[in-house]
Amino acid sequence: xxxxxxxxxxxxxxxxxxxxxxxxxxxxxxxxxxxxxxxxxxxxxxxxxxxxxxx
Numbered sequence: 683x684x685x686x687x688x689x690x691x692x693x694x695x696x697x698x699x700x701x702x703x704x705x706x707x708x709x710x711x712x713x714x715x716x717x718x719x720x721x722x723x724x725x726x727x728x729x730x731x732x733x734x735x736x737x
Contacts, residue, residue, distance in 0.1 A: 710716045717725075 705719070707718050707720045709718060711719065711722075714722045
Protein backbone atom coordinates (compact mmCIF):
# COMPACT_ATOMS: atom_id res chain seq x y z
CA UNK A 683 0.00 0.00 0.00
CA UNK A 684 1.11 3.56 -0.60
CA UNK A 685 2.15 5.76 2.28
CA UNK A 686 0.45 9.14 2.08
CA UNK A 687 0.59 11.78 4.79
CA UNK A 688 -2.89 13.11 5.53
CA UNK A 689 -2.14 16.64 4.37
CA UNK A 690 -0.85 15.44 1.02
CA UNK A 691 -3.91 13.23 0.53
CA UNK A 692 -6.21 16.12 1.39
CA UNK A 693 -4.41 18.34 -1.11
CA UNK A 694 -4.79 15.72 -3.84
CA UNK A 695 -8.49 15.28 -3.05
CA UNK A 696 -9.06 19.04 -3.15
CA UNK A 697 -7.17 19.41 -6.43
CA UNK A 698 -9.21 16.56 -7.90
CA UNK A 699 -12.47 18.21 -6.81
CA UNK A 700 -11.37 21.48 -8.41
CA UNK A 701 -10.53 19.68 -11.66
CA UNK A 702 -13.86 17.82 -11.74
CA UNK A 703 -15.70 21.11 -11.19
CA UNK A 704 -13.78 22.73 -14.05
CA UNK A 705 -14.29 19.69 -16.30
CA UNK A 706 -18.07 19.62 -15.80
CA UNK A 707 -18.97 23.28 -15.32
CA UNK A 708 -16.42 25.54 -17.00
CA UNK A 709 -14.89 23.61 -19.89
CA UNK A 710 -16.56 24.58 -23.18
CA UNK A 711 -16.92 21.94 -25.86
CA UNK A 712 -17.14 22.93 -29.51
CA UNK A 713 -18.98 19.70 -30.37
CA UNK A 714 -21.97 20.74 -28.24
CA UNK A 715 -22.08 24.42 -29.16
CA UNK A 716 -19.39 25.87 -26.90
CA UNK A 717 -21.27 25.17 -23.69
CA UNK A 718 -20.23 23.17 -20.65
CA UNK A 719 -21.20 19.52 -20.21
CA UNK A 720 -23.28 20.50 -17.16
CA UNK A 721 -25.19 23.10 -19.20
CA UNK A 722 -25.76 20.59 -21.99
CA UNK A 723 -27.20 18.10 -19.50
CA UNK A 724 -29.40 20.75 -17.88
CA UNK A 725 -30.70 21.82 -21.30
CA UNK A 726 -31.39 18.20 -22.27
CA UNK A 727 -33.45 17.45 -19.16
CA UNK A 728 -35.16 20.84 -19.31
CA UNK A 729 -36.29 20.08 -22.86
CA UNK A 730 -37.60 16.68 -21.78
CA UNK A 731 -39.65 18.24 -18.97
CA UNK A 732 -41.07 20.87 -21.32
CA UNK A 733 -42.13 18.21 -23.81
CA UNK A 734 -43.82 16.17 -21.06
CA UNK A 735 -41.66 13.07 -21.51
CA UNK A 736 -40.42 13.05 -17.92
CA UNK A 737 -42.87 12.20 -15.16
